[in-house]
Amino acid sequence: MKAQRAVGLNLSWPRLTVVFLIDVAVLVLARHWPGSARTATYAWWVGVGIAVLVLIVAVVTYRRTPLASAAAARVLDRFVDPQATLAAGRSPGLDHRRRFGQDPVGIREHQGQLVSVIAVTGRPDRRVGRHGQPGAATVPVGPVAAALRQFDVRLEGIDIVSVGVPVAVDTGFGEEPRSVDQRHTWLVLRMDPQHNVAAVAARDSVASTLAAATERLAAEIDGAQCAARPVTAAEIADVDVAVLAGLQPEHIRPRRRRLKHKQPEGDKEFVTSFWVSPSDITSETLDQLWDSDTTATVVTVRLIPRRGGTEVSAWVRYHSSGRLRKEVWAGLNRLTGRQLVAVSASLPAPAVRSPLVVPGRDLREDEDLAVPLSPAPPPRVEVGART
Template sequence: MLLAFMVTVALLGIGTHLWHGPVALAAPITLAVIFACLLLLTWRHGTLGALLGRRLTRRRADTSVAEPVISHRLRWTTEEVAIRGDEFEALAVVAVDGPSHSPSVLDQHQVQSAVLLPVEVVAHALHQFDVNLAGIDIHSVGRRRAGEAHHHYATTYSGIISDYAAVGARQTWCVLRLRSVDNAGAIATRDSVAATLAACARRLAVELNAHGCPSRLVDAAELAEIDEALTGPLGNDPQAHWSGLVHSAGVVSNYWISPPDITTATLDRLWSPDTDATLTSIQLRSAADGGVAVGALVRYATAGKLKEAPLRGLNPMSGQHDRAVRATVLDPALPELRLPHRVLGDSEVLRAPIGGTGILVGTTATRHPMLVPLGDACPGKQSSVTVAGELALLMQIAMRSAAIGYLVAVVSDQPARWRNASAAGLRVVRDLPDTLPDGGRAMMVVYDLASTPAVHPSAAITVRAVERGTASVADVHLEQDSNSTAVIRTADFRYRLHIDVQAERNLIAAVTRRVA
């Protein structure tokens, strides 16, 4: 406001000295009005002058973070948490894994699941006793399926899921930021800024665990992996355009959600578009009245520019995509971008989806599709699956797992039967090496053998074909009891499903006819 007034006075003064006659008043007034409009009028929370400058210039989005990272061990525990920053501003991350193998049902254009993050619980962590955090951001990254180059079944599988917000793989993190200037008294009674922030992060993790949402502190090694996950395909040098960020693999588009639309249903619906990758970010900040304000944005990575928002109600961050990306980078300083927000109600229930929904395993008795994640919710841990049924059921599990992004290795003594299922993301082999790439973290190994070897390499998911009636102790057991039904069992639930494996039977039959 002050700058606009000073520019107006300066233009009027310069105009009266440079020109004479009617133009001496008209020209400076016109210029003053134009400059005042550019400085004062806003469009989508940005001044017209700033937006015009961003429209006319080309910039490169900065995704780098230079601040150091230390590992802080919590007192009286063996837990270590990564703290990024210095004695003035610091950041810590809590990974929200959620429960493993939790089923989801597709019903009424929503994914009905018990795996939800209580946002109000995270919001309460902004103020912990004598500590006031600068803010908490909830970042989630995931995608529905892999690309066509990974497996040709991916497109078909996406069509089966239709417009539901089913996500094959998804990870969620709560990012806590603390400023020492706001918490001088609290830090004085503790060891350091790192100790203060680490205690806050642990308290949030404990609270989420108490609400049935398994969470843990992030160490230094995982923090580097999260940096890569949040920047995604952007690389180190994305170019900011008016409608998105252009990079070597495509375009990234950012949208903010209108504050009244920030609801549980909307946060679920944001995952409906079938994109290369999706990121959602929920900003939690202290409100003036002592409450908590919430804002949200979503980022879609696609092969080309989006001509319009993929969902109604999304507001494009025109000319501000570089700022939107910077707001999701793990920088200890509070992001410059403040999203449009509203105050959370005292008794408001706001839930955000977390964790992957896994693969479609069948339909319920009421014909609602059911999905179950076969992998463990905690990255780096292994999961075991046993399948007692025909080859078509085993093949369907392998193909759908490849479709959502797993690198599947099928160990079979009859590889010809898998010929039509083979692709870059699903390889059929007779044997495996002692160790798998990256420790098998993104791999599924399927044993289509009469007897599974006693010693085998570690993988994220190990699937074994077993005889029907076998007493399985696997994390997930699927037993076919007729041509169209099967029973799925985990430690927490048991359900009888309708299955459809006719397409896989046809693939196997086609190979058999060719061999004959």
């Protein structure tokens, strides 16, 4: 993995237009500053300095964040309410059973936006190789991306959220237990009814439209590698708890580079989020993001429709008892000033606009991208085998 350049430029037309207008106003004010000729000269050069400073803090970025935004975020972090931020959109869900559906589908609504969730688990009896060794189960990204457009239904996005907690596993033969991640994975489907007026009109209701899309995607990916099923409204609340990975909002102290979480027992925990460089979003990289030395790991892969195709982006969150070793996040990009919104963006909560936007890339139609559901079990060793 390779991190993006730390320092860059944001030269978008809206930003440049605003900076130009501010600089012109500053220079006009400095040019007409009252007083003697000497005072006017001082005022002019002070105005030039202010105009240059405005230009620098507005267009120069650090880790894709403008310096002005980073400074504002650092100040606002002192006044942000973690409880309100993490509770936004987490309204109680409702179970909807379609007329021709099999099971109820839990749907959460907030400000006109809808969310449903699919639980995905790996098949325990999957074997790979000529000797039938157990292999790591994965969920293919291609079919999930195709579900963004289902006939007349258009989804705003689908998040693949995986939560892993390390557990000790006995490998046998007198060896020390090794630590592996016990993972749980969900697909979070997001829909805006305003973009699906025709689809809603052809069905019973708005909820029925999203429920049909959810059941169709679950049936599509349910197969030899993984099992998938829509979750109920009560289970969506359980997903909230799992994705928070032990975080209690009332005990969070936001910082620019990380979150500090003081547990009720008195122990301190550090929570740090990073985004993955677009060129590094591969199956191998997504597997490397899991680190067994942390107390919890949360990986989010986001798929959104873009220009007739699909854009994929990813970010990861690490929970640790101390500050992360550099080896863990080498090649990743720190979400400076956006640590709290990175947590809320992974929750199955509807939102008019996503609280977090990270750089992504176009997903190729023939790309074999897959998200790991579980680590590969240790190789099976046969007693008495010839060496």
